[in-house]
Amino acid sequence: MNASRSSIYLDYNATAPLRPEAREALLRALESPANPSSVHAAGRAARDVVERARAQVGAVVGVPAGSVTFVSGGTEANALAIESARAAGVERIIISTIEHDAVTETAKAQNTQSGGLPVEILPVDNNGVADLDWLAQALEKPGKTLVCLMLANNETGVIQPVDKVSALVRAHDGWLHVDAVQAAGKIAIDFSALGADTMALSAHKLGGPQGVGALVAGTRATVTRRLHGGGQERGRRAGTENVAGIAAFGAAAVAAQEGLASLAEQAQWRDALAQRVKAQGAVVLGEGADRLPQTLCLAGEGFGSEVQVMNMDLAGIMVSAGSACCSGKVKASRVVEAMGRADLAPFALRISGGWASTEDDWIKCGDAWLAAWKRIGARRREVA
Ligand code: PLP
Numbered sequence: 001m002n003a004s005r006s007s008i009y010l011d012y013n014a015t016a017p018l019r020p021e022a023r024e025a026l027l028r029a030l031e032s033p034a035n036p037s038s039v040h041a042a043g044r045a046a047r048d049v050v051e052r053a054r055a056q057v058g059a060v061v062g063v064p065a066g067s068v069t070f071v072s073g074g075t076e077a078n079a080l081a082i083e084s085a086r087a088a089g090v091e092r093i094i095i096s097t098i099e100h101d102a103v104t105e106t107a108k109a110q111n112t113q114s115g116g117l118p119v120e121i122l123p124v125d126n127n128g129v130a131d132l133d134w135l136a137q138a139l140e141k142p143g144k145t146l147v148c149l150m151l152a153n154n155e156t157g158v159i160q161p162v163d164k165v166s167a168l169v170r171a172h173d174g175w176l177h178v179d180a181v182q183a184a185g186k187i188a189i190d191f192s193a194l195g196a197d198t199m200a201l202s203a204h205k206l207g208g209p210q211g212v213g214a215l216v217a218g219t220r221a222t223v224t225r226r227l228h229g230g231g232q233e234r235g236r237r238a239g240t241e242n243v244a245g246i247a248a249f250g251a252a253a254v255a256a257q258e259g260l261a262s263l264a265e266q267a268q269w270r271d272a273l274a275q276r277v278k279a280q281g282a283v284v285l286g287e288g289a290d291r292l293p294q295t296l297c298l299a300g301e302g303f304g305s306e307v308q309v310m311n312m313d314l315a316g317i318m319v320s321a322g323s324a325c326c327s328g329k330v331k332a333s334r335v336v337e338a339m340g341r342a343d344l345a346p347f348a349l350r351i352s353g354g355w356a357s358t359e360d361d362w363i364k365c366g367d368a369w370l371a372a373w374k375r376i377g378a379r380r381r382e383v384a
Pocket of ligand 1: 073074202204211212
């Protein structure tokens with residue numbers, strides 16, 4: 001990545017640094033600009049770039065190119081899925097309590113619009129895993145249901161039992177939407193095996209640029225026309241395609257797929273850090289569940305998230321509080337609250353590595369956190 005070598009970036013779940021392959025594809029596309037709808041040679045070349053990227057992005061989740069609709073990012077992909085399900089006649093929505101705001105707020109908007117759909121909240125257990133018994137019962141109620149369950153949580157990295165949920169949803173003729181924005185490019189994903197109807201992806205979480213994403217739709221799902229205009233993306237999403245962004249998304253998707261095995265090994269570095277901080281009294285959230293290999297959510301009681309982020313920043317380490325709103329203000333983590341640890345929610349910190357992270361990054365991150373934790377402890381003892 002491009003940040004100075006003296007600083008360490010462990011905030012990949014916010015945005016992954018642009019991969020060199022993506023940068024190259026981005027610049028190449030920018031240097032030969034053309035509208036993919038133009039019939040001349042340059043237009044046809046741009047169309048080829050878009051279609052190649054469509055196949056590359058589809059391959060990340062094991063679907064053919066035709067299942068992929070390019071959009072402006074994960075937020076739009078989630079919105080397009082939810083609005084498509086509504087257009088297909090779903091009568092209520094169930095979302096897990098740990099969904100990203102992109103899903104939560106879009107579902108709420110469906111509720112407040114005229115003829116609003118009821119929205120119910122699927123709880124999670126202490127490890128942050130969706131409660132399947134609750135869902136099975138909720139699905140017994142009449143009415144076609146849209147269920148939204150993310151594949152991996154952005155704060156804890158906890159991976160959800162999507163295949164089990166899809167069996168339940170299918171048995172009730174519902175629609176399952178999976179936000180795979182954080183999981184894609186970090187773990188292997190097979191869209192068909194998961195049994196999803198729609199799936200949201202975002203380029204900048206896997207080493208592509210910001211502002212480009214994709215909605216994957218299976219054969220049971222009809223994607224609604226959300227933006228009207230020039231008929232691009234087979235009429236589903238009008239507007240001249242972001243050719244350079246899409247090309248870079250495709251290149252990043254290929255590189256991420258090739259890097260899955262080496263990313264999986266990063267779990268050792270993550271777990272080594274976890275052991276060190278736990279030995280000094282920190283708690284690791286979601287530790288009992290399957291997690292993304294490069295995500296660690298920890299909490300040190302009394303060590304506020306914002307103070308941790310600032311202390312780490314001063315030490316040259318870039319990490320995140322569990323949740324940050326767009327103003328940069330840190331709120332108590334609602335994901336940690338949902339896991340039954342409201343006591344720890346104000347103290348959550350997310351450390352997330354990725355394709356360019358090294359073992360040394362994780363070690364130095366641990367050193368910096370432990371040094372700050374010691375200082376805070378000493379200050380608290382002085383005050384007491
Ligand atoms: N879904 C999840 C789980 C996310 O973590 C994010 C981004 O943080 C989004 C959706 C939104 O994606 P984008 O920033 O591409 O709109």
